[in-house]
Amino acid sequence: MIAEEIEDSPRKPCLAARELSAFFGRSRVVSNVTIDFRDREVTAIIGPSGCGKSTLLRCLNRMHETAPGATVSGTVTLDSTDIYAPGADPIAVRRHIGMVFQRPTPFPTMSISDNVTAGLKILGRKAPRGKDAEDIVEGALRHAGLWEEVKDRLGESAIALSGGQQQRLCIARALAIRPRVILLDEPTASLDPLSSQKVEELVYQLKQDIAVVIVTHNLQQAARVSDRTAFLLLGDLIENAPTNTLFTAPADPRTEAYITGRFG
Numbered sequence: 335m336i337a338e339e340i341e342d343s344p345r346k347p348c349l350a351a352r353e354l355s356a357f358f359g360r361s362r363v364v365s366n367v368t369i370d371f372r373d374r375e376v377t378a379i380i381g382p383s384g385c386g387k388s389t390l391l392r393c394l395n396r397m398h399e400t401a402p403g404a405t406v407s408g409t410v411t412l413d414s415t416d417i418y419a420p421g422a423d424p425i426a427v428r429r430h431i432g433m434v435f436q437r438p439t440p441f442p443t444m445s446i447s448d449n450v451t452a453g454l455k456i457l458g459r460k461a462p463r464g465k466d467a468e469d470i471v472e473g474a475l476r477h478a479g480l481w482e483e484v485k486d487r488l489g490e491s492a493i494a495l496s497g498g499q500q501q502r503l504c505i506a507r508a509l510a511i512r513p514r515v516i517l518l519d520e521p522t523a524s525l526d527p528l529s530s531q532k533v534e535e536l537v538y539q540l541k542q543d544i545a546v547v548i549v550t551h552n553l554q555q556a557a558r559v560s561d562r563t564a565f566l567l568l569g570d571l572i573e574n575a576p577t578n579t580l581f582t583a584p585a586d587p588r589t590e591a592y593i594t595g596r597f598g
Contacts (some may be wrong), residue, residue, distance in 0.1 A: 350370045356569075361447065395417075435519050439504055450470070450503070464513055484503075572588050
């Protein structure tokens with residue numbers, strides 16, 4: 335089981351994959367990836383379409399295995415606790431490793447407020463209620479930079495929000511359960527430039543408190559928001575380095591070819 339409370343260890347790796355491979359049936363789409371994700375840093379995962387970026391991300395909180403025929407080998411540890419160990423509860427794992435998908439996914443039949451608290455239901459009887467729940471809603475929406483825009487509309491349907499607001503609402507929903515790590519799968523791919531800018535600003539704020547892992551096809555975005563960047567190609571981790579180093583002096587010629595636009 336994942337512990338209820340996890341001690342903070344600033345700037346140290348809090349999430350780590352070792353020899354991680356992911357399969358769909360017999361097809362291997364991520365191959366023996368070893369990588370650390372540091373606390374209170376943003377790690378960007380880049381690479382051409384179909385290289386395994388999103389699959390790798392989904393392995394980090396046990397979402398990959400929810401697909402038919404999908405399996406994983408290797409280990410993923412959260413503060414030294416193996417999330418794939420026998421008896422580990424995937425729901426508990428996702429409480430500590432939240433995820434936001436490429437397209438905004440608010441629950442259409444729920445209000446803005448209920449969308450934020452939806453994740454708390456995994457706590458069962460321990461789920462906050464009343465004033466405690468209201469405080470969590472406000473805190474999560476403030477953290478997601480959305481409170482001032484929706485504080486007078488909390489009872490309205492979430493689908494009344496703009497696309498950018500919906501995505502920040504989904505981030506607030508993930509934050510409401512106070513995760514240790516948040517995974518963002520191309521969170522601005524379907525947004526306009528202004529909304530994308532707000533999400534990027536939010537990513538910068540989030541890393542003050544937690545580890546952030548973002549998959550992006552936008553190299554300029556990776557350069558703007560991340561502290562470290564990992565380059566994935568055909569399921570292999572080619573290079574993982576501080577972002578400035580990777581973009582200005584890549585160690586592998588395949589990385590250089592990709593970031594200079596020679597393929598991908």
